[in-house]
Amino acid sequence: xxxxxxxxxxxxxxxxxxxxxxxxxxxxxxxxxxxxxxxxxxxxxxxxxxxxxxxxxxxxxxxxxxxxxxxxxxxxxxxxxxxxxxxxxxxxxxxxxxxxxxxxxxxxxxxxxxxxxxxxxxxxxxxxxxxxxxxxxxxxxxxxxxxxxxxxxxxxxxxxxxxxxxxxxxxxxxxxxxxxxxxxxxxxxxxxxxxxxxxxxxxxxxxxxxxxxxxxxxxxxxxxxxxxxxxxxxxxxxxxxxxxxxxxxxxxxxxxxxxxxxxxxxxxxxxxxxxxxxxxxxxxxxxxxxxxxxxxx
Numbered sequence: 487x488x489x490x491x492x493x494x495x496x497x498x499x500x501x502x503x504x505x506x507x508x509x510x511x512x513x514x515x516x517x518x519x520x521x522x523x524x525x526x527x528x529x530x531x532x533x534x535x536x537x538x539x540x541x542x543x544x545x546x547x548x549x550x551x552x553x554x555x556x557x558x559x560x561x562x563x564x565x566x567x568x569x570x571x572x573x574x575x576x577x578x579x580x581x582x583x584x585x586x587x588x589x590x591x592x593x594x595x596x597x598x599x600x601x602x603x604x605x606x607x608x609x610x611x612x613x614x615x616x617x618x619x620x621x622x623x624x625x626x627x628x629x630x631x632x633x634x635x636x637x638x639x640x641x642x643x644x645x646x647x648x649x650x651x652x653x654x655x656x657x658x659x660x661x662x663x664x665x666x667x668x669x670x671x672x673x674x675x676x677x678x679x680x681x682x683x684x685x686x687x688x689x690x691x692x693x694x695x696x697x698x699x700x701x702x703x704x705x706x707x708x709x710x711x712x713x714x715x716x717x718x719x720x721x722x723x724x725x726x727x728x729x730x731x732x733x734x735x736x737x738x739x740x741x742x743x744x745x746x747x748x749x750x751x752x753x754x755x756x757x758x759x760x761x762x763x764x765x766x767x768x769x770x771x772x773x774x775x776x777x778x779x780x781x782x783x
Contacts, residue, residue: 500589500778501546504582507774508539508575511766514706516748518714518738519755519762522707527761534571541565542579549583550590555617556624556665559583563628573632577677577721577767581688582774584613584681589778605778611684617665623655625665635763637724640673676720676764680771687713691772696781702773710769711748715739719762726760734760 515522545562588609645657672678718731741747
């Protein structure tokens, strides 16, 4: 049987479902190389993620209330950063904020009375398409709150390097770039790819979570390994290089469906300090979509 049940998630607001998705991210285990309910990392613990999820709430609620995406994102990241672990969920929030905005807009229409699953890829794409230069400026301001691991910018885009934070805003305004434009130029970044492909992998993974069976946290953990097996993780590639990222993907594909192999992969990644964080971001966004579409909980 599938994991759907009568749309209980509809009783929670989109902002509440987003916070729940952030909490379920670390409740799920095993998630090789990541913080989860069974494992902390040397300098990053589960309580940092719990505090980050709580802190992000104000920004997520602003997204649900119709605030501009950039404003909501910057506020969510600012709140998330109010714990001692540093960057716990920047990438997840970059995905969640437009999804929350889209879900809230759907909830305000006649479609809200339809069967569960009203949120569609086209709804998220419409939010992305409507982003502005001001949204892009707030996106850069969000980088003032935490250090985010990113690749070097493409040639000719040094002025738009997100690591410059607010110092890059004059260049953004001079070039008239919306937030959608900025992320479209972030070639090879897994989270930016979701913005430019109507959240294709997010919704694909959400469907896998919904049609799986058993406790939701276990489904999320299986979805994480399945997603990790499909393509190299962006964060692993940035921190450890493309060969290591490809090897992690290969090992995840080999381990999928074998609990002992997944546990071994988890131990090896932790020992090597390899954290597939971008995959966790995407699965968190997928968990939100699954909750919005009525997954059993």
